[in-house]
Amino acid sequence: MSIVFDNVVKIYGSVEALRGVSFRVGEGSMTGLLGPNGAGKTTTLKITVGLVRPTRGRVLVAGMDPLLEEHGVKSILGYLPERPVYPGFVSVRTLLRYLAKLRGLSSRYAERVARLAGLSKYMDSKINALSRGYLQRLGLAQALLGEPEILLLDEPTANLDPAARVEILGLIARLKEDLGATVVISSHILPELQQVVDHVILISKGRVVDYGPLEELARRYGVTVVFRVDTPAPRSLARRLIDLDSVKGVLIHDGWLEVHVEALASGELGGILEDLRGSGMVRGFKVKTGYLGELYEKAISSA
Template identity: 50%
Template sequence: MIVFEGVVKRFGATEALRGATFTVPKGVVAGLLGPNGAGKTTTLKISAGLLRRDEGRVSVLGLDPWEQGEELRERVGVLHEKPAYPPDVPAKVLLRHLARIRGLTWEDALRAAKLAGVERYLEHTPSSLSRGYLQRLGLAIALLGEPELLLLDEPTANLDPSARREVLTAIKTLGEEMGATVVISSHVIPEMEQVCSYAVVISGGVIAAQGSIADLATVLGAEVEFLVSSRNPRRLASLLIADDCVRGVEVDGERVVVRASSRMRQRVEALLEEARANGLAAGWEIRSRSLGEVYERAVQASR
């Protein structure tokens, strides 16, 4: 879906990207994660064909973004970090106009508005919309034509907590309903943990890590939690904490929460299988892998 190989981008004497190499597979909601100034926006603009790379190879949907940018942008939706709209033009008029430019109908524009959750506010002007619904309008514009790929640059930046939740909910719904590949750049890691299944971590213009959250957690030794059902949770907790592969346990009603390094997952599962054979464990599920811990470990390893 997206392939970067040895990509370099310079702005004068500053290298924004220094040999960036990564892939984003089809169908994922991917977080492009890194601190401010890491190269996230540059990466998205190169992906959309809005910036020309200085070195390396880029393929997006099988196309070169710079050489075949017009063709590519017919299949890609982009939400920029700081979009600007005519302040006094109703959202309905703006959407209809942009749909016509792309050869789409009003029905197409209305579907995009519904997907973004802004259909009730189409008579409003951008200047009268809350920050959250202004971002939803931006999502609707990005969704015109039902693109195969969405590139969202800091979509929750400068929003209050309520508006952040609104936008994240809309993004999560889009990923589920459209089946499109979504790339979200952000430095707010806890938010991305709610929506992302895949991550590309960038630091100082260099790719520090990439892969599914589960795979990265295992490779980087991030922590994983097991939620174990038990008829005798205290006895099970005492048994598990005695093994050095377990970092910690907590009894929660008739369940035991077991924390361990992802690298110890198979050992913990072997312990739980034994406990189940002895009647101490009824079943379990993996509740979480911390994207925040994956991010921190990836950045530290790249230094």
């Protein structure tokens, strides 16, 4: 296991941020840490890095305690903080070179991560001259130094415009492919996460409601995805789709269909609809509701 939380409690003054949190993150997984603001996501990640000391409970990162084996944990871990504060008066190159030096890496690695994060053109820019999107890229670049085995990303798309969000998520997915790292992404924006994660930890009010492979959770909570399909022949298309095992229901409207499908088969349905578009039976289609939101709601209500 890459990360183990065992009954972790964190109390800040009179506020109980984590109330006995337990979960496991497997090696090589892409895990979404999902929950609303104030659920305890940032505290969980900070405890994993060793920046925050848990009040009670046990945390292991690759079998090491982050507080007792600081160097061991930090050398295999990359962390993008939620609201990264960078010394604005230094250049991107200076900061990345300094952080690379802390890891015992040559300045060549600073250039490499900058290239991976798409920052090469801004190496000599002062950090306070970077836009939010590029600051987030800088956050990713510093987190990637030393090719960490575990990557913790706290709200990596926060404060970004929609185009930048898509770009950053695509970048994370590509990096995961390239590095083969275990990735934990915290976010309260569920629809965008479902594009990239394969495991989830559902957290609410400082408690883990459920966690595990997305497939297993979607099945357990009977989650569905709703497609809107524009078609010139609603009735004949409905007859055709309803025969599919994964389709749970079809509502016929004037010129379009509302198709309810098991979350895990949504990709398969997308492929079928794409084929039908080629034959002219489908004019277009889109996902109306994402399933992570529904999964979260169902898990919370059954907890």
